[in-house]
Amino acid sequence: MLQSGGKWYNVETGRRDGNVSLASNVNLPPPFISVSDSIKLFASKKLTPTDMVYLLGGHTVGIAHCSLFQDRLYNFNNTGGPDPNMSKWLLFGLRMKCPRGASFDNIAPLDVRTPSFVDNSFFEQIQRGNGVLQIDQQIALDELTKGIVDGIVKDPDFYTKFGEAMVKLGRVEVLTDEQGEVRTSCRVVNKKTSSFGIFN
Template sequence: MKDKTPVLLFFLLATLTTLALGQGTRVGFYRTTCPRVESIVQSAVQSGVRSNPRAAPGILRMFFHDCFVNGCDASILIDGSSSEKTAVPNVPLRGFEVIDAAKSQLEAACPGVVSCADILALAARDSVVLSGGPRWQVPLGRRDGLVSQASDTANLPAFNDPISVQISKSADKGLNTQDLVTLVGGHTIGTAGCATFSYRLYNFNGTNQPDPDINPAFLPQLRALCPNGGVGTVRVGLDTGSVTRFDNSYFANLRNGRGVLESDAKLWSDPTTQRFVQRFLGIRGLLGLRFDVEFGRSMVKMGNIDLKTGTQGQIRRLCTATN
């Protein structure tokens, strides 16, 4: 039998080298340095969501928006007159106080050990779980960024992006089309303001007609919430009938012409992405996909975008400011 010792030694040495250099993330990163990290973050998220239900979808979006701008480095948490937090796509986000609370508790338990970036990654997972969604293992070991500029958010996915642009923006971050559809499925929880979609209801693309992707039976409901010419402060559920529950109904709503955002509706009307929506819905003749399983996988994949590890960045003492 061929001796496998040299191969095993190679992989062992490669693993030790990776850990020594701090490259990449791994499950159990804080097992010895801060063993209570997951329970502390979970408790903070539970308390925060009880106080403000909008915090759950807010934290999930926050993680997405953070990772798409300079990588998953918690730069979205930094305060400042022109920081990422002040950019138009990030102003509606909720839940920043939850991350701050978790950081405060972790600094008391394990000073200078746990990064804000890792807290955000854990809090995003816990927000999904609290909403009835899946639980997945979160690899940890990120470090915090030092730069946060509103101008860097220009390439964030937008509510009116066509599918080709959505795919391109995702591919730039190492995410494929299935990841895109899966991650946008996070819209199964949360709401959107009228300003992000009311243009679809009355004079879409100068036609003086509504967006044809909207089910005519759904149109009166949206128009009642968002009158022509008014944006107000009304917020509309992105997954009608299941706005606080993390489930598969979001994809059924897309199929039924009840996608609220234009970018969401296009997931069904464009054949490139429709096939993945169909697979999540278990359409006969197609290989099915389990949304709960795939969502966790895609979140782990997204959570490894452009990481700062080892000696890069820092472990911020406050999530709102660099040290």
């Protein structure tokens, strides 16, 4: 986060991770998940709705392939039209990046204002209808999370609370001695006997 303009936060060390690291083993929530279902999923990991909203704020430096939001541009909920919650400005820009029937899966930044900088502008943008992913847009509209988003936009201490949520995420389903290993290098997995994904 520090290298992207954010602030330093302490990361807890010594966590045991699985002996196999495969993207296919990680079950992340889909971008079209409802706010209520997302809250339930995070709650099953002992994370609060506030934690969830701050963690989605990680999209301030994220990108997404067109295939993850193309339905919002052309056939939202099988209506034959775009998502009415998306601003016309964003719709125009994303349709340029993601033309209907394209043979390539282009990418777009999830924070349309400061895509390479960690800040709370992501939350300002979703308030304006500039959320690229459906779940990002919905947290600014749903009564379960709208107040949290509104508070973050006005909060000068975003970095501290984002860091706290990241630390809590790092405590999710820590493995025991028998199940995993403490990695001395994040690029190396020592054994191949088990697997682990945060949202499995």
